[in-house]
Amino acid sequence: MSFVRLMTGDIKPEQMGFTYSHEHIVCRPGHWMERGDMDLILDDVHKGEEEVLAAKKCGVDTIVDATAIDYGRDPQAVYDISVSTGMQIIGTAGFNKGFLWDAKMPGRDCTYNDWIEKSSEKELTDFVIKEVTEGMQGTKIKGGQVKFGTGYNSISPLEIKTIRAVCRAHLATGAPIHSHTEAGTMALEQMQYLKEEGVNLHHVSFGHMDRNPDSYMHLKVADTGAFLCFDGIAKVKYNPESIRIQCILELVKRGYQRQILVSGDTARRSYYHSYSYAVGLPYIKKTWVPRLIEEAENRGINGEKLIEDIFINNPKECFTFKKVN
Template identity: 25%
Template structure:
């Protein structure tokens, strides 16, 4: 692997006037601190709320989320992005309750999930411009009557490749991104990451405003990481602690390789965890979903074994999210 030119690797100071929408209000981008860029509190398959047999204990989930976030805050966590799309049991008001109780800033998402698991007919049949305006409205005006403004766009594509409705959503999200300045985080299931980015780039999005996520869902070739990085986007190794997909030692090796190649400033780390998969037995969550502390504790130690020091990890978790959330051209 050869070193990459530095023009995509800017480490310029973050403009102090840039702000980020959180569920408890706007905060200066410089106050994001240590940030997990792809997590969830609640997550449920589209339509689960229509199953009267499913009694969701939202109070219990909130209490457990607060406990986990307080533990993560003790390790330095300041901000968490809840990347739950509109139809996947997104609960902005409950996120605000959790954020206030835990003392952690939470960024709520707008956007839609994969065609295979989400995208209700109401949204599926909207024109691209209608979707764009809906996403942008949740960012600028707020989500319904909650008074909570989304701070990130979430898009997703199915494992078999991008289908037409997903391309429409990607294009709509690109338009909303250009209108509002908030970043885009994606769900890939380890495939179609390059294709996602190409759709967004054709629509005019700055690649430095995009995290291509879940590239560690499977053994994605390093060439795919490098192609995305060379296009100027961030790569998300955001299933840390999920050995059911990949061992963390493999993830740590990927991080070390990208750091050696000069791409430290384009890596994002997270776990894609959730406290409650709505409609599932929570014992499945306890067995499959790592705690919000995993990146800050166990994985940091694994990275050290691969030569990635604590100072590098700190920059990945603080500097990279700050740049990601700084609108293009902000003064």
């Protein structure tokens, strides 16, 4: 039986509805807390609840919270927000990227780097499997996807270790895989390790593709059957929306409409309306979607069908647990 695993329990894929594929709701990343960068710390549960409720009211049905344990994940707080707002939320098992592992583990006199270095691949695999099948951080709240990440233009030995552990957890559980690519780099290089572990790349979504607006690279990723997540919507400091939309429509033109995901990766206070009066979570649904429809129609593409695929059909396929053995 196919299912999607929410923090509040399993549902049928058809129940997902309109989905944001990569967000952060509550997170206290130790790396940034130790450096005093408050913009990257989303620690006010009430403000998180306010923002999620605003997204729910404008028509968002499901949010994928991509916060892993080493990015200051708080599964209980996000679960409570899901219950209070009625928003369906998918939690994330696994890991983020290497440079954040220098932060101290809560309640322990060691860093995540120490933990990953000292643990065997089997121990890390078992840890991720437990997060999916039993619960995250001592709760009964289960992860609905497994995640790994790599740094900017680099893949460290410890990151390779977590990639292999996440792949093996996927093969054991059927949980979808999400890849963090720093500034959109190293997606093709990551694939070497996924292929070595026997992963079907259609079960993988690669994040931050719009941070590297290189359509040649995007097409190479799409050729493998993987999903491409354009999750920097509203972040004009990186690229204007015209660039993101151009890359998305190029994929559509080449026949890859059913492999595109979109979200905001809203992981800063300065992106949230509830913290700083920024455009916040409703922006994609209320403002960006109409623009994409208009630009698609201007190029002879059915805009409404494109939106249905990006926000409903593609997430339904991407985030469904797959029988892989």
